[in-house]
Amino acid sequence: MTEPLVRPKRKDPLRRTRLPLSPPGARSRTALGLAAAAAQGRFMLQVCGQCAKTIYPPRDACPGCFAPTPPFCDVPDGGRLLAVTTIRTSTDAYYRERMPWRVGTVQMDCGPSVVAHVHGDIAEGDRVTMSLKLDRSGQAAAFALPVKETPAMADDKQLREMTCDPKFRRALVTDGRTAVGQACAKALSEAGCTIVFVGVADPWKPFPGEDSLRRIPNVEIVPLDLTNSESTGDLAADIGGRVDIIVNTAEHVRPGGIMARKGLVVAREEMDIRYFGLMRLAQAFGPALRFRGADGVNSATAIVNFLFVHALANWPEFGAYSATEAACLSASHSLRAELRPGGVKFINVFHGPLETDWFQELPPPKVAATQLAKSAVDALKRGLEDVFVGDIAQDIRDRFLANPKALEREL
Amino acid sequence: MSKRQRQSYKGVVAAAPVTIPYERFSIHGAHWWIGRALRALSEQAHLKPADIDGFSVSSFTVGPDTAIGLTQHFGLSPRFLDHVPLGGASGVVGLRRAARAVQAGDADMVACVAADANHVDSFRRTLSTFSRFAQDAVYPYGSGGPNASFALITRDYMNRFGATREDFGRVCVAQRDNALAFPHALMKKKLTLEDYMNARAISDPIHLFDCVMPCAGAEAFLVCTEERARDLGLPFVRILSTIERHNAFMDDPIQYRGGWVVDLDDLYGLADVKPADIDLVQTYDDYPVISLMQIEDLGFCAKGEAAAFVRERDLTFRGDFPHNTSGGQLSIGQAGAAGGYLGLVEAMRQLCGLAGANQVKDAKVALISGFGMINYDRGLASAAALLARAS
CATH class of the missing domain: 3.40.50.720 (NAD(P)-binding Rossmann-like Domain)
Known part of the structure; x- marks a missing residue:
């Protein structure tokens, strides 16, 4: 269960303010279709207009029939967490100061496997609701959430990195x-x-x-x-x-x-x-x-x-x-x-x-x-x-x- | 459509195994390492640059050059030129393409070289730009690199087949034993199962000794006709059969098997060899789970039974299943694409009787397997070769 946030103490004015860093923000142009969905809180993946295959990661042609750049469509957001890992060392400066960090492989009901950020209240084998969030680089990121609201769910450390929750702000x-x-x-x-x-x-x-x-x-x-x-x-x-x-x-x-x-x-x-x-x-x-x-x-x-x-x-x-x-x-x-x-x-x-x-x-x-x-x-x-x-x-x-x-x- | 019969490699050999000892960090670039490998090949075979009419190279860090730029860099004028960017499958794939070129008369003497530099920070830069899918859909997720990707594959393998960390540990411990008898291994301290189990977590269930250490180095060999190798007095091995397969089982939601399974009958059929005939096995060991997967997919045991298989066997060069006899990448280090050559070059030394303290007794047939390129969530490239000693 997520540990509820504690109201922060008054800031010590003598302490150095931690400077903001960004997670890796480079994306292909096609992958920016995910950012468009995330900006509106929708869960969209590419779906081939010709063979109806749901595709991830974003591609410039359908791997089922080679149809060019399949469009992004709203797709079912359910899936199951197949495997999860807690990353403890990272080569990236942003993640390095936020370790440990959970990611996992989610098999989506709509077809593809998605490597995603994983909410702390989900365990291997659980059903999940997949969402697209905008991370701190402003890019879309797949985020696996519990199917049912859990206590203090919004306080999850990783989730709070992607949201702007007013709590304690x-x-x-x-x-x-x-x-x-x-x-x-x-x-x-x-x-x-x-x-x-x-x-x-x-x-x-x-x-x-x-x-x-x-x-x-x-x-x-x-x-x-x-x-x-x-x-x-x-x-x-x-x-x-x-x-x-x-x-x-x-x-x-x-x-x-x-x-x-x-x-x-x-x-x-x-x-x-x-x-x-x-x-x-x-x-x-x-x-x-x-x-x-x-x-x-x-x-x-x-x-x-x-x-x-x-x-x-x-x-x-x-x-x-x-x-x-x-x-x-x-x-x-x-x-x-x-x-x-x-x-x-x-x-x-x-x-x-x-x-x-x-x-x-x-x-x-x-x-x-x-x-x-x-x-x-x-x-x-x-x-x-x-x-x-x-x-x-x-x-x-x-x-x-x-x-x-x-x-x-x-x- | 009926499948055409694979042709034998009769008359073509791989010769002159070369390893340029690895360094953890090196100020030298990939070109320097490739140059040292070419120099070592030319010294063994008494070749001038003009005598090399085929060149195959594998490297992640040779940019902005590709193979063509390297011809001018090294004074080569080849009539067969290949760039094999397949990571852990580079060795076998480089070998099989070069062998076909020699067999068809497109080249007489092919130098196959894999080398990578390792500067401080090269690893991070390689990861962040490794592939488009990695950039779009993996690296931004915690930036754990291959440790995180293989952690997910390992978790699933453990859940699916009941393998334990101890099972993976056995592979690592045996390889360290082997490495202690191999002079060029970067890891020189004995590893116990207790050390393995108590190591710090990197990306659960991956712990420190499941990971390879990025380093700089080079591996190389020559491909030519048997006749030419004899004329030059080179140590050589015969090529019995080879396979490669990419992006197999693309609908598996998570990787628990690789492309070897698809072509296994061809691998053994063309060579007329059974798994029981094999004297030593070199699997691609970027993580121990992948070695277990190869032991299954290459036919030594049924799917899911590799953990039990390694429990019952001695995997050291003295044992009943000599495996990664020089210590593998887990104990020697991973010099980028040279990691895809490491097992092949070591198997050549073993079959030529040049291995030294870690020599497997009476080694006649070796199986070498390659695996590479975590493009998104799984390794895409797989390859294998059966080699035999000259006589």
Whole structure:
């Protein structure tokens, strides 16, 4: 059984911080199909379109019929652990300081044998549920999990390397004035964060929900204005070394296309809060996050950013706002690469219209703030990279993947 | 489609066994080791570079060169050129290709050489870029290298057939005994079963003495006609039969047998030899489980019974089942691809009566087996040869 994690003691400021290392990250281009699946928490392997053979490791032709590069498809994730070993010496610096490490051979119900990381609660001969996780190099890794949830399952040392579990970590929610911000503060507190810093611009101004926000255990209100570089810098100087998770809940939704408004005032505000806000946040907190990627049980682990799903494909009804969100999406890819040396993930949580004032006139389905917060915490616990919350976000994703040009016309 | 009959190797011999003593770490590159092996061959056979018209090389560390670059490096102008990147199967495969070239008149004198360098950190670099599947699907999983891959195969073999660590230990202990009589072995300390059992775990159930030590070194031999070998006054052995088979039993979920099984009847049939006729056996011993697997798959006992087989026999060069008579890679060291030549070159010495203190008495027929290339989860290459002494 997994030994439950113990809440880490206060860090000795005189001790050297262990620097983050990455496990081996080189992969063939074909194998990156696994990363695409892992980013969304799906279990996909190549399945030959012609002879239906399920294939692993990834290949450039089907070994059953030579059909070229079989596509990645969702496949049954059950299997049986045939053999397990505990590696005690490794040639790789990342693994060397994490020894011992369990790996095993799993015979998958769908056919192939998969060499995988093995959860501590599984024994040889056991049935397993196979998953694809993103490891600290940002690459997909097969991870064998118990079929049924076990006590303290998420605390498994190897699994926690691949996830961003909030337990015993310290989070910063950037805007506590929004419903989404308040829901995130609550969800992170419930998920085991030891502190949830909640940013509020001009804290002397009261706001709806303030009382209940202050009553959430472990919440600490801090002054933060994402439109002000001094504010982000000051807060980072104060708490930057003890923030492990950042959830950016800053919002500025305004309807209308590009020509619907005169001038750039509103567009500038959108960009200032959303795009430049993300940049200010990343510049102030990013270097410390990346530096602290291997800093013990409460190492820095992720930035979560909410994105309007029309970042993928512009919806002219919210044309200017969609464009801002597209800028944020593009920035997220840069930040993902910049954070990777620290093993810190950048999680995009895509959503459609929310149950908030600025989407008031739109018909359902709409996403509730609590649902969004739940999805964000779930993504952290599972170590995902791209999450699509609600029917509209998933529908837009599917249409976009199928045919981006068609989606442009449909919108 | 009917299978065509394999042809005999009559009239073709392997001659002049050469071992360049291994070093744990060496500042020299693979080219230096290959050069020393060529020099040793030329001294034994009184050959100038121009007399060598066939060249077969096996090495992991000769990059960026391949065999062709080496021709210029060593002043060779061969009409038969081969690069055999098959790890532990390199020796037998190099031999059988060279033998066919000589038999067909494509070459008169083939120099077969395997050599690898070992610098500090070469092992890690070889592992991380060993194969595409290793890069994509093995190395990122704890980076345990072959120790971890063979640990999984060993675990499964133990579960499946009831073999124990003591059974593997017997193989290792006997080989160390053999190595103590072989001057070039890097491991020179006696090993007891107790030492074996108490060694530190590397990747359970693999412990320290189950692992080979990476080192630098070279092995080599010549392939030519019997007539030519006699003219040059070379010690030589006859080639009775050979087999190779790759990626056999690809649907086995985990490896417990190798490709020898597929072609075993041909191996013994062409040679007109039975397992009981064999005087010494050289298995590829990168891990003892693989030696047990070969003892089964080469027909000395039924599948799953090798553990009982080794319990009842003396595996030293003095014993009733002389096995890995110079100590094998487990006691000599693994000089990369030269590890795939080690058993073959040792068997040649034994059959020529050149073995020295570890000489097997009256050795007439030897079986040499090769196994190599953990591409993903299993060794893909397998090969075997039956050799006989000249008269």
